[in-house]
Amino acid sequence: MTYIRIGGSSFSDEDIFAFVIIVLVIGIASWIGYFILKSKDNSKPLEKSKVKILEKPVQKGNIEWYVVEFENGERKKLRSFHADTIFIAVGDEGILEYRGITIQSFQPLTAKK
Structure with missing residues (x-):
């Protein structure tokens, strides 16, 4: 059995293997959750409206939110x-x-001269 010592603590091969498995499971669950969240609105009808963007409150990775x-x-x-x-x-x-709460496209209005 091999032990690795880091800052006074020691970890066995089994501990490291368990940690890697836990990280992989969390990563796979996050990936699946992201695609479920992304496809959740696909069953809703496509709506089209004239809007004004009031606020951009939150950014999380590649997901941007707008009011x-x-x-x-x-x-x-x-x-x-x-x-x-x-x-x-x-x-x-x-x-x-947009579909549900997911923006599909945005075409800005051209400025009138």
Whole structure:
């Protein structure tokens, strides 16, 4: 049996193997959870509305959240899994396509001259 000493503690091969297995299980569960979360809204209908982006409160990795205001005054918190391809800034106005709470696309309105 091999022991590794780190800062006064010793770990056996079995301890290291158990730690690696636990990290792998957590990683796989996180990956599965991410894809379940991402595909959860796919069964909902695609909606299209004119909106104004009011706030960008939270960023977690590649997921960005936005508070949007619709033409009728309703506000919703929506997420985007495409932070690297859908560029949205606070104050933008445009046409937003979304399913459930997931943004599918955003086309900013062109400025009138």
